[in-house]
Amino acid sequence: MSYDGKIFPVIFTDLDGTLLDHNTYAWDKAEPALARCRAAKIPVVMVSSKTRAEMEPLQLELGLEGPFITENGGGVFFPGKGALKPPPEAEPAGLLYKLTLGVSYSKLCRALDETALSFNLKMTGFHNMSIKDIMQLTGLSLQQAEKAAKRDFDEPFVLDPSTPCEDEKLRKIFREQGLELSIGGRFYHVHGKADKATALDKVAAWYKTNGFQVISVALGDSQNDFSMLGRADYAFYLGKGPVPAEEVPGVIQAAEPGPSGWNRAILDFLTELPNMGAINNPNQME
Known part of the structure; x- marks a missing residue:
């Protein structure tokens, strides 16, 4: 695996509302840029609140071969085969290797339930929902909703408008329990201290240890992407x-949201890439 240049771009992308259409989950409008990345062997690393069960099939559909990051940075899954060995701290998990960064799902569910009770808030997490409930909230099929419910490191939840709570107050409540709150396009998420930026660092370090001069590119559309966007070179x-x-x-506004905007942003970036060959630590794209 190599990029024919002095630098090695690694693309980190959110899914819903970014690479995938927010309503239909389609990604076909991003295919031209994805094809360019595949041809040049530029890694596209999915970074999402989705579970391994959801992301593994999508990885195959998109023709991606590198690592992917699940549940808002709680876990990183590395390929079990290939030229690059997984990090030594990653453990075998079926055909992949799993690097655990988050806290246990049971702890998150317990914290959510206890917080709801203590502060008289109507918060409903995935663990309190039926598969039918998840389908109605997300628009996912039965099979997709079942995969979304197989969680390890992150609990999505909704807050009933009848018991409002300011985002910062809710964030403080969870931080006092050693947890973090993220706000996505559809749900609140409670998870451990690790976030998308933490996981980006782990993947970038993995490539660097294997001799690559990494330049990181991140794309996202909501608050829970800000840490990752802030950590990336572009x-x-x-x-x-x-x-x-x-x-x-220094964040760059894409021309439009969703996969069309993703496609344009990456194609424009790849066009500029040959001019970046001598850049070691770029701060912004000219």
Whole structure:
């Protein structure tokens, strides 16, 4: 695996609302850029709140061969075969190797239930929902919803409007328990200290240990992507709202949201890439 240049780009991408359409989950409009990446053997690393059960089939559909990051950075899965050996701290998990960064799912569920009770909040996590409930909230099929429920490191939940709580107050409540709150396109998420940026660092370090001069590119559309966007060398924001310039200095606004915007952003980046051959630590794209 190598890129014919002085630097080795690694693309880290959120899924829903970024590489995948927010409503249909389709990714076909991003295929031209994905094909360019596959041809040049540039890794596209999926980074999502989705589970391994959801992401593994998608990895095959998209023709991706490298690592992928699950449940908002709680786990990183590395290929079991290939030229690069998985990190020594990763453990065998079927045909893959799993690097655990998050806390146990049972702890998250317990914390959510106890917080709801203590603060009189109507919070419903996936563990409290039936598969039918998950289908209705997400638009997923039965099989997809079953995969979404197989969680290890992150608990999505909804907060009933009848018991409102400010985001920062809720974040503080969970932080006092050693946990973090992230806000995605559809759900709140409670998880451990590890986030998408933590997982990005692990994957980038893995490539660097294998001799690659890594340049990281990140794409996302919501608050729970900000840590990852802020950590990457280049960041593209595909959200519909204003560019989060204060939270992510130097972030680039994509021309449009979803897979169409993803496609344009990556094709433009790849066009500029030959001019970056001598750059070691780029801060922004000219």
